[in-house]
Amino acid sequence: MVKNFFQISDLTRDQLLSIILPKENKPLLKEKNIGLIFEKNSTRTRLSFTVGISQLGGNPIEIKFEDLNFNRKESFEDTFKALNCYLDGLIYRTTEHNRLLESSKYFNKPIINALSDISHPCQIISDLYTLYERFKTLKLNILWMGDMNNVCFSLVEAVNIIQDINLTICTPRRISDKIKWQMNKNIVIENNPSNLYLNKVNCVMTDVFISMNDKESIEKIELLKKYSVKEDLMSKTLQDSIFMHCLPAKVGLEVSEDVFRSTKSIVWRQAYNRLVAQNNLMQLINWD
Numbered sequence: 457m458v459k460n461f462f463q464i465s466d467l468t469r470d471q472l473l474s475i476i477l478p479k480e481n482k483p484l485l486k487e488k489n490i491g492l493i494f495e496k497n498s499t500r501t502r503l504s505f506t507v508g509i510s511q512l513g514g515n516p517i518e519i520k521f522e523d524l525n526f527n528r529k530e531s532f533e534d535t536f537k538a539l540n541c542y543l544d545g546l547i548y549r550t551t552e553h554n555r556l557l558e559s560s561k562y563f564n565k566p567i568i569n570a571l572s573d574i575s576h577p578c579q580i581i582s583d584l585y586t587l588y589e590r591f592k593t594l595k596l597n598i599l600w601m602g603d604m605n606n607v608c609f610s611l612v613e614a615v616n617i618i619q620d621i622n623l624t625i626c627t628p629r630r631i632s633d634k635i636k637w638q639m640n641k642n643i644v645i646e647n648n649p650s651n652l653y654l655n656k657v658n659c660v661m662t663d664v665f666i667s668m669n670d671k672e673s674i675e676k677i678e679l680l681k682k683y684s685v686k687e688d689l690m691s692k693t694l695q696d697s698i699f700m701h702c703l704p705a706k707v708g709l710e711v712s713e714d715v716f717r718s719t720k721s722i723v724w725r726q727a728y729n730r731l732v733a734q735n736n737l738m739q740l741i742n743w744d
């Protein structure tokens with residue numbers, strides 16, 4: 457069993473693989489009150505956890521970050537000690553990953569990372585679920601186009617653990633040169649989109665050029681424009697290939713309208729599977 461889920465590597469390979477198989481919802485959260493704190497906007501994560509906690513028999517309680525007593529100078533420590541008095545678990549989206557680690561010092565029930573600046577593990581467990589649902593295998597070639605961000609980091613962690621997936625990350629050198637992540641041999645970085653071998657690609661993934669934690673930067677958008685997923689790239693991939701995006705998307709930037717709305721695009725299935733995979737994840741958490 458797992459206590460906190462802050463990043464993909466908090467799971468063993470077996471645990472990770474168990475999430476991608478369909479499971480029956482069990483009432484494992486009966487009489488449990490689970491708080492949801494979002495320091496940043498969210499549609500999918502907020503709703504999929506709210507509905508999922510109810511489906512597992514629990515009581516989801518949305519806590520508005522701005523309504524906590526931080527503006528009256530109550531400390532982070534005292535706030536999470538107070539939450540610890542009432543709640544049996546937390547779903548927490550934060551601007552600073554370190555706050556997840558810090559909160560777990562004062563809140564001694566499970567905490568699930570609902571996205572941080574460096575990691576979005578709930579997205580990637582769901583995307584693995586979607587990939588397996590679609591292809592019935594994880595022996596796949598995935599191409600990640602664009603920024604190396606929190607979602608990409610969680611994907612890299614998953615690929616390091618699972619090893620069946622070959623991952624190519626196509627990103628500008630100015631971005632990849634700054635990255636210090638551990639990456640196994642089944643992950644390659646390609647800085648030039650013209651050098652990509654596309655004919656064995658099963659799945660093309662991307663995400664926004666500017667994440668919530670980034671400062672809006674015209675320069676970064678310009679740098680990434682040639683890494684946008686367009687029809688000419690998709691048409692060179694396998695016939696049954698798919699396009700994935702965690703959403704929300706800036707259609708017309710990281711992905712063209714025709715790819716986003718094409719039959720290859722399974723972004724709404726991905727969004728739905730957030731609910732399914734997170735319910736599976738919650739079965740691995742030790743709530744007692």
Ligand code: CP
Nearest residue numbers: 498499500501702703
């Ligand atoms: N993909 C994702 O986490 O979406 P939200 O920001 O809407 O939660």
Ligand code: NVA
Nearest residue numbers: 605663667668702703
């Ligand atoms: N990389 C994006 C993911 C949103 C779900 C962000 O952090 O804004």
